[in-house]
Amino acid sequence: RVRAEPVDASHCEREPIHIPGSIQPNAVMLAADAETLHVLAYSANIEEIVDPQDPPLAGRPLDDVLPRDFVEAIRARLTAGTLENGQSARRRLTLAGRAAPYYAVAHAHAGRVIVELELEPESADDFPTASQVDTELAVGRLRAAETLVEAARIAALEIRALTGFEAVLVYRFDADWNGEAVAEDKVPGWSRSLLGLRFPASDIPAQARALYTRAKNRFVIDRDSVPVGLVAAPGAGNGPIDLTFAQHRTLSPIHLEYQRNLGVNGSMSISIMVEGRLWGLMIGHHRRPHYVTPETRSAATVLTDAFAMRVQEIESRRLWEERQAHLAVESRLVRELTRSDDFVAALTAGNATLLDLFSATGAGIAAGERVTLIGRSPPADMVGRIAAWLRDRLPAGETQYSSSSFTAEYPEAAPYREIASGLLAAFVDESRENLLLWFRPEVPSTVTWGGDPRKPVLAGSGPVALLPRRSFERWVEERTGFAADWAEWQVHLAGSLAEAVEGVVLRQRRKIDELTS
Ligand code: BLA
16 A cells, blocks of 8 residues: 655645645635625535525625625725735624524635635534633733743643643744644643654645745644535636635645544644744644634634744843843953954953853964964864865855854864864954854754654555655654854854954054054
């Protein structure tokens, strides 16, 4: 059945998940032209809301099916421009000849108005017990959290209590879009734990991350339910319906297979947005199908946003404090520079030195052939060779270099991996004579992946050509030769310090010229 051959994970990025052509079966969908509000397409289960003997729906105005005042509300929101980009009109309504109330959500996207009508399931089996969570209290607890991990723990706990999932995970992306479960709250009866595990970027491919950056949340009631196809009225320009913002979009079959391998049936993911970037996902897992009411879904989204804001506060405060401390060091260094005739001494021997910056453990200056070092750095001859390598390697016009795995790029320095896996360097002048360097030690680490990250995708046979890996067994990677990452602002600050040095060096040269002329 399955050839267990790893294939290139970039295939995953090509699945057009915004136009699956189907929805989950607990809703009925209507798509209308956003100009005329005439029906262009509908889901194949339309007979749940219209009778078979009614005239065909295609081409008819939306208010033939939906209450007139709701259609008026849609029209007003369209005119006001408040029905797009994740905004929607919602209401509970009854339809002609149907007893049960529907929960209706309408939004506009890509030239269409999409209306989803959701019938709440009768079975209370997996209904969250009318939520015991006071969202105001929960937000208060989040705002009081002092650290990121604490805030994540609170968020997982509160959102699980709210939604009734058996497990809720806070999943955080790293700079390369790999991710890690940084908090987990789950029922005691589920022994599986994903806490602390890493997952490769291809588990949530680029087009999915782009979609999640725009559309806030996804809920799957039943992984194994049969999707309901969309039926489009024939006609020019009536291409596939873009379901980017649809609540009931069916998720990628490859991802559903992944969920099966994880032992998950009902699921949720809510985007955690920090400073406009997809920071992570609030993930819900249930071993059986799981339904969450529309009100609870939006409460979970609000709580996730509250968590995102707290993350933003905690991260920006930390960054601010760190930067303030660095700016203070920088101005002391600049003061010493201006007082001194010897810029090397000013930066390496005073009260404040290069070592007070960037949590480096070694630092130095290569001024032509003369190398001066402080802290734990490779020996002077090696640093001289590193400087020569950088003079060759950096493209014209670039004056800075930073890497957290520098010895992989310059293997000659590999013997000094333990003290110099990280290198930040800035040339003082365009002639590249003088160079400031900072070293960071290797951070020996083991990374525990949820499955072998080198083989995230398998080749399938039959209709599904790609399959996610089947094993989520812990897979331990020993990482060697990596230091902590240099932040962008640190690279900038190194550059501005180098510029300040350049001014001093020029002044000293002029002085020497005056004395000698
Ligand atoms: C989507 N993959 C996802 C989503 C998650 C993950 C959370 C979001 C969908 C949702 O709302 O459920 C992955 N789930 C995880 C991870 C954990 C978890 C890492 O619980 C760990 C805690 N996925 C693969 C491979 C492919 C792939 C090999 O592993 C492609 C060949 C594809 N994943 C894939 C696609 C989507 C996805 C296409 C988008 C699903 C959609 O929104 O339609």
